[in-house]
Amino acid sequence: MKKRASIVDYYYESMYPELEVLEQDRLVIVSKLKKAAFFLFCCAIIAYLLLHQNFHMEFLEAFMLSFGSTFMLFMFVYRHESAGYSMLFKDHVIEKIIHFLDPSLIYQKHRYLLENVYQKSELFIEAYDRYRGSDLVEGLIEGVGVQFCDLHVEKKYRTKNGKEEWKDIFSGLFFVADFNKHFQTNVVVLPDHAERILGVVGSWLQSMNIGRGELIKLDDALFEKYFVVYGEDPIESRYILTHALMEKIVQLRQKSGKNIYLSFVDSKIYIAIEYNKALFEPILWKSLLKFSYIKEYVELLSMMIGIVKHFKLDEKLWSKR
């Protein structure tokens, strides 16, 4: 992995001239949005006064109607104005960072992992109604085939009032790579919420999980604190989850500070890192000319591209060479 000093140099030498141009676009959009916000705010006040005084609406009703509708209008304007900027940001920032970290990788901002990859991972067995994503990165890292993208999988449900709403099944980064060992059975590693909250009762409940395989108790206390493991074969599950790999998984969990799901299926490793926001979208209010802002994207992408080295997926066992 390239060092921080060299990314700083790269930022100032290769990215900065283009970012200065993009920064001008950003400032224009921000200025437009500020004007739109001011104009719509004035409209909301006028609408509120009209509704409250001329149409004798209650305070709350008039307030909700006027400010609610202008807010919706503002969001429409925001999306319309920022859409083009978002695409340019991905071309000039995200793609550049990826190629800096590994020039052989291919980045496609509109594409994402196929649904069958998600299904094959067996990480989320809940039925879903909407599958969306973006920012697919793929290629060979140290000779290991890798794909990852931003993924958003949702389920439709009805509230008690009969209102239709969407619930996240998974939102975050989804990573798939060739694993360095052959194995026949599947292993799923999930965040351990039940045992952490309910202790022994949680552990008992986990063993009753019908949708999954057998509960595998592992000999690493810290790993057991963070994760629960289901597998079809207790020996093969431990063949995959060696002490070294468990330690690396815990380190990734601690580094990301997010819930991590892993599975080992058909000689592949699937990793899902939960984030509750679109990861490669720009923040319109932040200046591109500050490295601290770009650094967040660099760190996230370094972490993802670094998974191959971190888990030593390139150090294949004899029979996989």
Next chain:
Amino acid sequence: MQTFFIVLGVILLIVVFMYNSLISKTNQVENIFAGLDAVLKKRYDLIPNLIASVKEYMVHERETLEKITTLRTQALQTNLHSHEKIALDKELSSILGGLMVAVENYPTLKANENFLHLQGTLHEIEEQISAARRAYNQSVTDYNNAIEMFPSNVMAGFMKLRRKEVFNIPSQERQNVDVKNLFQK
């Protein structure tokens, strides 16, 4: 009278549950030991080839090679108890580990493609053995807990179940395996 039968029914259910649970844990230990036995056998099957390919190079390790052959012969006897197999595996693992370190002193052997292949296969089997040992230890721990904890210890006493021995996991198995170094010529 009705309460008496309800209490009796509940006690009977608990007894059945404890009995089944102990049987399931005993079977689990046996199943996993059978899995471990299978991978240990894979290693024993590999030893004659390994000895054949190293003996002409490793002239100073003749004693070690003879010891490995003896241990293999002992381990392949069919009437061994699990604790005897565990002891033999421990001794063989230690001697094989020493032999692989000694390989460093024989550069021509390290350049031999056939030996490298055997070394790679042995390493893979060692990983499988390590996984099987860990699975076995976990099943034995679950079993030992069940036969020692109240109230299942009472039932275990009636069933004449005895505490089983676990493997000592060698400290090097807890360290990161450096495959690159392992295959460096």
